[in-house]
Amino acid sequence: MSAPAVFFPRTVAEAVELLDAYDGSAKLVAGGTALTLMLQQRLVSPEALVSLRDVPGLGGTSVEGGVVRLGALVTHTQAARHALVRAHLPVAATAFSLVGNAQVRAAATVGGVLAEADYASDPPAALLALDAEVLAVGPGGERRMPIAEFLVGFYQTTLAPEEIVTRVDVPALPPTAGSAYLKHTSRSHEDRPCVGVAAVVRSDGDGTCRDLRVAVGAACDRPLRLVDVEAGAVGSPLDDAAVEAVATAYAERVDPVADVRGSAWYRREMVQVWVRRAVHAARRAAEHTTNDQREGAVL
Amino acid sequence: MSDDLSQVKLPDDDGRVPVRLDVNGRARTLRVHPTQTLLDALREQLRLHGARSGCGVGMCGACTVIIDEQAVSGCLTMAALCDGRQVRTVEGLEARDGTLSPVPEAFLRHRAFQCSYCTSGFVLALEALLAADPEPDEAAVREAFSGHICRCGSYSRIMAAAREVAGIGTALDVAAVETRERA
Ligand SMILES: Cc1cc2nc3c(=O)[nH]c(=O)nc-3n(C[C@H](O)[C@H](O)[C@H](O)COP(=O)(O)OP(=O)(O)OC[C@H]3O[C@@H](n4cnc5c(N)ncnc54)[C@H](O)[C@@H]3O)c2cc1C
Ligand code: FES
Numbered sequence: 001m002s003a004p005a006v007f008f009p010r011t012v013a014e015a016v017e018l019l020d021a022y023d024g025s026a027k028l029v030a031g032g033t034a035l036t037l038m039l040q041q042r043l044v045s046p047e048a049l050v051s052l053r054d055v056p057g058l059g060g061t062s063v064e065g066g067v068v069r070l071g072a073l074v075t076h077t078q079a080a081r082h083a084l085v086r087a088h089l090p091v092a093a094t095a096f097s098l099v100g101n102a103q104v105r106a107a108a109t110v111g112g113v114l115a116e117a118d119y120a121s122d123p124p125a126a127l128l129a130l131d132a133e134v135l136a137v138g139p140g141g142e143r144r145m146p147i148a149e150f151l152v153g154f155y156q157t158t159l160a161p162e163e164i165v166t167r168v169d170v171p172a173l174p175p176t177a178g179s180a181y182l183k184h185t186s187r188s189h190e191d192r193p194c195v196g197v198a199a200v201v202r203s204d205g206d207g208t209c210r211d212l213r214v215a216v217g218a219a220c221d222r223p224l225r226l227v228d229v230e231a232g233a234v235g236s237p238l239d240d241a242a243v244e245a246v247a248t249a250y251a252e253r254v255d256p257v258a259d260v261r262g263s264a265w266y267r268r269e270m271v272q273v274w275v276r277r278a279v280h281a282a283r284r285a286a287e288h289t290t291n292d293q294r295e296g297a298v299l
Numbered sequence: 300m301s302d303d304l305s306q307v308k309l310p311d312d313d314g315r316v317p318v319r320l321d322v323n324g325r326a327r328t329l330r331v332h333p334t335q336t337l338l339d340a341l342r343e344q345l346r347l348h349g350a351r352s353g354c355g356v357g358m359c360g361a362c363t364v365i366i367d368e369q370a371v372s373g374c375l376t377m378a379a380l381c382d383g384r385q386v387r388t389v390e391g392l393e394a395r396d397g398t399l400s401p402v403p404e405a406f407l408r409h410r411a412f413q414c415s416y417c418t419s420g421f422v423l424a425l426e427a428l429l430a431a432d433p434e435p436d437e438a439a440v441r442e443a444f445s446g447h448i449c450r451c452g453s454y455s456r457i458m459a460a461a462r463e464v465a466g467i468g469t470a471l472d473v474a475a476v477e478t479r480e481r482a
């Protein structure tokens with residue numbers, strides 16, 4: 001293998017031009033936490049490394065018209081701690097804060113975890129439950145796609161080799177919504193997830209469910225959302241029996257992977273357990289926000 | 300595309316590219332294979348052996364270095380991509396006259412190690428945390444220590460040293476406890 005050339009482009013356009021010129025044989029580098037290991041293990045042998053570190057404008061977090069914009073170079077630590085993310089997307093803040101360990105979170109980026117599309121990841125499930133959209137720039141300009149269309153399989157996205165993820169747009173949760181991200185690890189506390197579940201619940205004052213979103217990560221090729229099951233829970237109270245029915249539906253319909261973190265049988269069991277726990281946690285959080293709001297209204 | 304050469308590094312006949320680093324306050328230029336890790340470059344090219352190779356895959360913390368104020372894993376970082384950056388290793392915490400900065404000094408005093416393979420990683424993690432937050436609480440210290448594994452199990456002494464330098468509560472004086480036990 002000949003040694004790759006190293007590039008530090010200064011704009012997104014320059015980076016795209018380089019990727020295009022190398023025609024699929026160049027690799028972008030953001031935090032480098034995944035790519036460095038792949039290179040050491042010789043799983044990839046690119047002809048060029050294109051670092052995004054000197055491209056300005058990809059590292060910001062802002063809110064615009066009720067949508068939180070996370071730049072592709074925002075690190076996991078920054079995303080987990082940012083006031084806007086914690087206030088409007090608490091379930092994402094939690095998922096980013098539970099990734100690996102502090103050194104990994106300090107380097108790993110929002111764009112990197114999405115482009116990598118490793119099934120055993122935390123943030124993608126949370127971003128899917130939040131209906132995030134991925135923005136990418138390529139030779140033909142910018143396109144925007146729902147994360148459900150972006151993540152298509154094991155380590156697979158719809159990103160073309162010459163496209164760059166620039167941003168993720170995430171609609172802020174309404175203040176009355178409750179949410180939770182629960183990560184189940186089966187080997188060590190700092191391991192990648194065996195199963196991770198993101199849940200969002202919004203209910204009326206009388207307990208009628210108005211919105212339910214459940215995304216199961218790390219259990220199959222890409223995070224799983226069953227929109228028909230979610231919709232089925234809306235309009236009636238989200239009592240324990242209803243939560244259990246949702247958990248059962250996810251456990252029955254997931255096509256679980258078997259790997260070092262658990263067999264397919266074990267994963268299916270864990271999907272049932274952790275969907276139940278995550279929806280319960282989100283429901284509790286929603287009850288708190290509604291109570292707070294009601295008390296706020298009385299005062 | 301601009302043809303500013305600082306933006307492009309083409310490998311030479313040996314497949315190496317130049318990289319300029321500020322290592323512990325000293326400007327260094329080295330030639331590395333483009334995919335070589337920073338850990339490797341520090342140990343092999345610069346003969347700085349304070350950062351250790353433990354797992355090689357980002358899970359043990361033995362290879363921790365501080366790059367531009369951030370504690371990161373040297374095994375997850377490519378040296379060629381650190382061009383122009385400031386790198387601090389545990390060697391940089393010792394002054395010319397041999398005086399240690401407060402963190403390694405506390406680790407020594409508390410004998411917060413047995414084999415010491417993990418020590419430079421813990422020390423640098425705490426150094427970086429204190430630089431960002433001079434008064435961290437214990438949760439922040441524990442978060443900074445996530446991903447740091449001490450196979451010898453010196454965690455209680457490590458925490459005692461850390462609590463002392465971070466000014467958290469009254470650190471348990473392990474040496475005093477031992478003296479009492481021996482008496
Ligand atoms: C020890 C360890 C523990 C971990 N634990 C967890 C865990 O518990 N949970 C979890 O979710 N993840 C975990 N991870 C995975 C980690 O989160 C990913 O490695 C990281 O998110 C990748 O981001 P990066 O910026 O470092 O990507 P890089 O390594 O820089 O890039 C990864 C891939 O994405 C491409 N890429 C990067 N940025 C872009 C972009 N903007 N546009 C297009 N393509 C791009 C690169 O070309 C490359 O193919 C762990 C990793 C390690 C090493
Ligand atoms: S050697 Fe880098 S984290 Fe273990």
Ligand code: FES
Pocket residue numbers: 411412413414415416417418448449450451452453
């Ligand atoms: S002192 Fe031996 S690994 Fe920590």
